[in-house]
Amino acid sequence: MNLVVLLPKDLVAPDRARLVGRRLAHVREVYRAGVGKELSVGLLGGAMGRGTVLSLDAEALEMALVLDQEPPPKLPLTLVIAVPRPKVLNRVVAAATSLGAARIILLNAWKVEKAYWASPRMGPEYLREQMLLGLEQAKDTVLPELRLARLFRPFVEDELPALIGAGRALVAHPGAGGESGLRGEPLTLAIGPEGGWIEAELLSLYRAGLRPLDLGPRILRTETALATLVGRLF
Amino acid sequence: MNLVVLLPKDLVAPDRARLVGRRLAHVREVYRAGVGKELSVGLLGGAMGRGTVLSLDAEALEMALVLDQEPPPKLPLTLVIAVPRPKVLNRVVAAATSLGAARIILLNAWKVEKAYWASPRMGPEYLREQMLLGLEQAKDTVLPELRLARLFRPFVEDELPALIGAGRALVAHPGAGGESGLRGEPLTLAIGPEGGWIEAELLSLYRAGLRPLDLGPRILRTETALATLVGRLF
Known part of the structure; x- marks a missing residue:
């Protein structure tokens, strides 16, 4: 996973997302990310950018989003x-x-x-x-x-x-x-x-x-x- | 397996080979080959051609070889x-x-x-x-x-x-x-x-x-x- 692809249901606010399940496990176990870590993220069908981890435990991760890049052309x-x-x-x-x-x-x-x-x-x-x-x-x-x-x-x-x-x-x-x-x-x-x-x-x-x-x-x-x-x- | 790659130990004569193990299982189960069937074969490090199945059972397969083609260039x-x-x-x-x-x-x-x-x-x-x-x-x-x-x-x-x-x-x-x-x-x-x-x-x-x-x-x-x-x- 080189990009965390966010689904509409992951957005708890326009600039904030909450991850659970497979992507959460990957971020914790492979990235070993902690609070403050920046992740490459993108909104399904939309822009890409960075997500800064605000909180993280075994249940969920919350991050603040800055989405300012276009996805690559098809x-x-x-x-x-x-x-x-x-x-x-x-x-x-x-x-x-x-x-x-x-x-x-x-x-x-x-x-x-x-x-x-x-x-x-x-x-x-x-x-x-x-x-x-x-x-x-x-x-x-x-x-x-x-x-x-x-x-x-x-x-x-x-x-x-x-x-x-x-x-x-x-x-x-x-x-x-x-x-x-x-x-x-x-x-x-x-x-x-x-x-x-x-x-x-x-x-x-x-x-x-x-x-x-x-x-x-x-x-x-x-x-x-x-x-x-x-x-x-x- | 698009080519049966023969190892030196598979050759029972210069123009005859005997298959056992994984390649035999593949020929029987995927190709579903019987006696008379022609297989694409090649000698490891050498020429490629056809092998005609002479006999075949759960233990081994024997085939007659005609090896008249060069392998593709690297x-x-x-x-x-x-x-x-x-x-x-x-x-x-x-x-x-x-x-x-x-x-x-x-x-x-x-x-x-x-x-x-x-x-x-x-x-x-x-x-x-x-x-x-x-x-x-x-x-x-x-x-x-x-x-x-x-x-x-x-x-x-x-x-x-x-x-x-x-x-x-x-x-x-x-x-x-x-x-x-x-x-x-x-x-x-x-x-x-x-x-x-x-x-x-x-x-x-x-x-x-x-x-x-x-x-x-x-x-x-x-x-x-x-x-x-x-x-x-x-």
Whole structure:
């Protein structure tokens, strides 16, 4: 936790916050903070700054806030991710958030196991928690926009082209060429399931405007591949 | 596991291998492979290709090998990493290996806790296992060169300049400028401990030829930051 992300319910006054639970435990046990210590804080969806600890015990911490900085800008990046195994999902959502993706869409695909959709980790509270962890890591306060798209074709055919808009759109695919000359442009990036997209899905994605991109001979974990792409393209 | 990495002891003949233990369990339970199935295999430090399953039971698997491909090239990247917490160490060593780093040096620093060096995860067998997992992930057969440098100054002052050679060398440091124009060049990259390098360490690193590099306003997990840098620079 590099930033304490404050929720509206943590504010006991406009310039004062009260922490309990996980964040309190982290501040006490990892930061070993005492009264007078300054913490990096930010208001969810709002400004960032410093919180000075006013009081602290096993129950709660109170701090005085000075919030005078903007959060870092988001990347103009929309990620379309075929729902991965629940364990991988956690890492990917937190990593995508910390990297600054503006929008994350979790999409169904032929090779996505039905059980993944039923996992508690696909619940909105659980996914939000992963995004909050990503914000705390990266020092950001703005949640990415998150959508679940349970029907592949309606989403890809009817909605994806508008999301791509005037930006570029890529789908990771071995054997394709490399991309070039799109540093900093708005980008939509589709990442397939473990077994890959099936042919019909690839065709739908191409028709929606996505172009194939070869990520090279090494097979990287999803969140690692994502980070190298962000480094390459932004 | 995207590649079964074979060790010399797995070879029962030059073109035949026998698997037991973790890799056997993975082939049976995740791949659900039967007789006749082709697996992606590679010989540690050598060629890659296919293994055709000849026999398979709960005890062992035998396969016939055709090894006719070169492993992917390594990146000309030397990572100098202040020893992180043991749990982070695992992830970083596996990620650095999967990204293709040619050399990994685990270095002491003022803010590295002494206990980290005593962790079983710093043992050579354990570190080798993490690198093997990185090779299996990325489809590579060549281990990075790994070194432990327990004494900061002798390493940085006497050995690091020769390791950098004619290449570029960078140390992550907030507030510094960005790098430019070094895509694909040999690179040495130093990554500090959680609390950062102390001033005297930074000066030693600068004297050894490293230049500061700002990674941007977001604080990323070490392995994520590493991946974005690899994407940016290679």
